[in-house]
Amino acid sequence: MRGISKSFPGVHALSDVSIRLRKGEVHVIVGENGAGKSTLIKILSGVYRADGGEILIDGQKVSIDNPQRALKLGVSVIYQELNLNPHMSIYENIFLGRESTVAFGVLRRGRTIDEARALLDKVGIEVSPRVLVKNLGIAQKQMVEIAKAISLNARIFVFDEPTSTLSHAETSRLFSLIRDLKASGCGIIYISHRLEEIFEIGDRCTVLRDGRFVGTRAITQMSIPELISLMVGREIDQAAQRTERFATERVVLRVEGLCYQDVLKDISFDLRQGEILGLSGLVGSGRTELAKCLIGDLRKTSGRILLDDRPVNLSRVTQALSNGIAYVSEDRKKEGLFFLHPVSTNMTIASLRRLVKNGFLRPRLEKNLCLQTGERLRIKTPGLKTQVKNLSGGNQQKVVIAKWLLTKARIFIFDEPTRGIDVGAKAEIHRIIIELLKGGASVIMISSEIPEILALSDRILVLRLGRTQALLENRGLTQEDVLGFAMGAHALGPN
Secondary structure (H helix, E strand, C coil): CCEEEECCCEEEEEECCCCCCCCEEEEEECCCCCCCHHHHHHCCCCCCCCCCCEECCEEEEECCCHHHHHHHCCEEEECCCCCCCCEEEEHHHHCCCCCCCCCHEEEEEEEEEHHHHHHHHHHHHCCCCCHHHCCCCHHHHHHHHHHHHCCCCCCCEEEEEECCCHHHHHHHHHHHHHHHHCCCCEEEEEEEECCHHHHCCCCCEEEECEEEEEEEEHHHHHHHHHHHHHHHHHCCCCCCCCCCCEEEEEEEEEEEEEEEEECEEEEEEEEEEECCEEEECCCCHHHHHHHHHCCCCCCCCCCEECCCCEEEEECCHHHHHCCCEEEEECCCHHHHHHCCCHHHHHHCCHHHHHHHCCCCCCCCHHHHHHHHHHHHHCCCCCCCCCEEHHHHHHHHHHHHHHHHHHCCCCCCECCCCCCCCHHHHHHHHHHHHHHHCCCCCCCECCCCCEEEHHHHHEEEEECCCCCCEEECCCCCHHHHHHHHHCCCCCCCCCC
């Protein structure tokens, strides 16, 4: 790709960007949110048309004006936001538009299912190809996307944040697949904000900043601090630990014997004012289900939830919000945003009571609140009236967080708050969470990144197979300690 440029209304997404992908290499593209990474990939895959520049494959100039053309040229993309039909089965999604048929268009169902099962085995997930996609977890959906890409026998694979929802075991399996593709001569473009995995899987790295090309270097010639400096143009302490603690002895939330169907079994814990309770566990351990029971989105089967020692029975999210509990979902596409509405609407939709007087919305107050919060979170947007769908994934995530910050809740449940967020924005979000503690709020934070859990949490609740595996005081804990409990390698019980 040479001299690629692309503009949207009010935004210069890419300006004269070039990247060269070699046969049999993993070429990493990094940059802060809004740097132009996803736009560049959408041009390569035919979703967008470039305003300038050219694309060459095997030295021949090609025109990629739609996704079907990209597939025919051997380009396969697994996007950060999943593109599966939830109401179709796994095998139907994998072979959608490429169904194997006999005479008169009759589908070879048995053969298609067998081929899908072989692909699922290859990516390492044990689930029937007949299962509807809507019944899968996010991590399983991601693996189905990867299986679909592999089925296309492409020569160029593009992975856009593929491990953002995967467990350690699933990530290891993915890396094994990428190495196999690399050994077969395929070229792989890899986009990720997880810098450690970039150094594990990458060969060369291209850095983008504000839609412009910064440089390309061999991974072996770079360090993580150097890479961060190129990305953001400033130094960031990526591994900053908390130096202040704000937890009191006052218990603001108590959970006793909570059960949910066959997913959660006898979960008990408490949350103190001013503390961060980290919620850790492998994918499928029940972390998100527990969070949704706490806000009434899922109806608990049994057990009690107490706020300030007062039993509450929450059956709707609005009831949780009225009681001062806000939930920041891990799935911004499905549960966090109205994509066709402007930034301002998305930021204030949960706090309209603050903005209404005598039945009328106060637009000046709305604008001021949005501007202040946007500046606080460094949300990059052409304006408050810009549709959220036109923002980068990381800025969309910041808008979700802004929405719940404006509610002035006293208990915040963050479910993977930094998934798909660049290192600079991650540090900013961590600071915002600490500011909430200073203001007297309490936080439950779910994260698949154990270093993040260790850096921020006062205590850590580890779930395994829907049960409490350990409740740990975060004093001298290591990643191995937490992962050991999550995998069942350590004995059950508090630390």
